[in-house]
Amino acid sequence: MRSPQMKNIFVVGLDDFHLAQLEAVEGADNYRFHSLISYREIKCGSDFPVRELLEHTAQTLTAFDGTVDAVIGYWDFPVSTVLPIIRRQVGLGGPSLVAVLKCEHKYWSRLIQEEVVPELIPPFQKINPFAAEAPTQCSLDYPFWIKPVKSVLSHLGFLVRNREEFEQSLEKIRSHIGRYAEPFNLILNHAELPAEIERVDGYYCIAEGLISRGRQCTLEGYVCKGRVQVYGVIDSLREGRHCSSFSRYQYPSSLPPEVQQRMIEATAKVLLRTGYDQAPFNIEFYWDEEQDSIHLLEINTRISKSHCSLFKMVDGEYHHQVMIDLALGREPSFPHRQGEFALAAKFMLRRHRDGRVVRVPDRAQIEELKQTFPGSELLLNVCPGIRLSELLDQDSYSYELADLFIGAAGPRQLEQRYQAALSLLPFEIEERGGTA
Template identity: 50%
Template sequence: MASNVFVMGLNDFNLAKLQRIHGAEDINFHGVIDPAAVYDTEEFDIPAMLREAEDRIAGFDGKVDAIIGYMDFPVSTMLPLLSRRFGTRNASLQSLLKCEHKYWSRVTQREVVPDCIPNFTCFDPFDDGALAKLGDAGLYFPFFVKPIKSSGSRLGFRIDSPEDFEHAVGKLRAEIGLISEPFNYVLEQAELPEEIRAVDGGFCMAEEIIGGHQCTVEGYVHEGEVVPYAVVDSVRYPQVLSFFYYLYPSKLPARIQRKMNELTRKVMSHIGYDNAAFNIEFFWDEVQDRIWLLEINTRIAQAHCDLFEKVDGVSHHQVTVDVALGRKPRMVSGEGEYALAADFFHRVFLGDGRVARVPTAEEIAGVEQAMPGTIVRPNVQKGMMLSDLPEQDSYSFAVAQIYMGAKNRSTLLRNYERVLKKLPFEFDEIIP
């Protein structure tokens, strides 16, 4: 009999990837929660979403074999609660929160890999004396701030001066409630140490600046075995924090990748995370030959799905599904059409603006046909304000994602520039 796998926020793009994994012919994929409720908004009513998901799954006339997702907050934090309700496989809520609660995660990481962790502390953005207290904790300019629970680079700021801190705190005070209120509901469902419970979703992290070559180690834990299986490079735009593209396979030295894999196994084993996929973001400081651990995500990186399909022949949705069904993942290597692949973020660096022109479906289809392996996914529609885009970093707006495969990186970058010339976006009412 076919297995029934329920997918939170399932959209057409990812359904197509799922239907091409090994064994998909014996799996029925069922969507749970409208994709727009997790993609196109920044307001999340977690109790209502859980009730909707529970009603949908409980009303299914058949066996529930797995409940999965590939999204960050709020999907990732709801999965353990739903799995506990329906008896499906997933990481425990406590182990997941040891990754997603940024302060608890840093405290836990420091216990096993202290040399890879920057100086850090937490602070209340509504405390007028917060900046002085950061100094008392040994954090001085420059440093980085972000919410205790964040997704992507949302509400993350580099702080070089008191004026920068004042600006960041103003934004955090205005918007952190969108994250803290739903995240606090999840925290209430878990048994937390008192020192962690006191640092709820309304708090922020402040960390020493770290940097270098950034990458992501994709991995999973199956029956207690931690398996890192791939490294993807994360390339930023020059002089800013915004991501330019993800590149797979990684160009980092093999010895650095092996060391990152070793650190990954040590950290995830210590956390007690099991029966789920994850990824860990690292920096390699080439000058000091030092590895920094940036953060842990309790899911596959969905932005990498097309990269794996192009290079290895199958998306790493394979990992999520296999682990959730109790199988050792059947990932392959190098069986795709391309030697390497990238996911480009076409960004505009504006304060705000209205979208005056988006490439037409015919223009996009023409580019995709002329350049095999190219997929163009606009994130905006004509007439919308850029500030209406959800889940953006603090410095730019990603107006499109462009997936491409090639034989080498120079060809990838050259083809990307060709795509931009053929598919112009235009804006008016621009705020610098």
């Protein structure tokens, strides 16, 4: 017989890695986690089954023999944007779909930001990639970035330095944008949109001037009853030809406190204007140290799953706890610096050329890693036999082989542990000319 305090929490996109983290949060003995749809079903197919998901969730939750206390998710599209629709189906609270779209629709979000923090955003313009006149109608100076109004992980995002690159980018976008555009349009159909936004559907792109000079960071926080609270700032380091691929996330941030405070104040202005409430968020900024200027990159209406282990190692708790508290209608109470390590990072092990995977670390090698560096974790994204160019939703310039989470007493030890960990994790990628 379960305790009457037992809460039924349904998870959209549940996977084993994060289920273990959910079951480790404080108070988890009082939670029962249910998979509303698995990660593989919602994220790993050739398309995103949004229509089927919404039909399935409505039937599942209605037929459930018990209370439906919360519906949560920690993945990006389409999970973060379907949550308001699912919650509305069963009468649960949370942010409205319109408020979520004001953050997640990249063009609409820029319009909101332009109203309240115009000094923090680049020049931008909507682009119809299917319009023959698109290259001539763009008024931005080269170079600029172009990306769909909805995608993830810089997928179909391109640096454009001249007319030739612009036309090449548009050709690639036209070929692949439908994977996101079609399901995003289904979600847009559930909201009452202003006429200007209704015309800018999932098949549109946004072109933006460059703001990526300096140091990048992410603020993790939440809005509860109209109050914006930030509980962590994480540094984001990039690599690659255009510095467009993340190499690591490192927590806590080394940015000056006064710079972090300016970002927090800007975050509050933007989120309160959107009407977003009773849910977590993460928001990305750049700080140009030379000019002492900050710029806002984008808003995500979810916790970052990439940062969960970092919070556990440094603060002593996975920040799934924030998401759960808010979904259950509670004010979060998140610990601060109560973890085992002073510093933690997620390293993204990347490759910038295509090839076929021959070998990845086996279970014994991963276990050796965990024994050598307690608290560390490895999440593999590839398996033997797969060609890297077959991976879904990669950025436009690299392939992510695995994610390594590791903690340390400080920056020097972190770098030493990272290099030592790499020696324990063999990857072999076969190229046409041999094996690397």
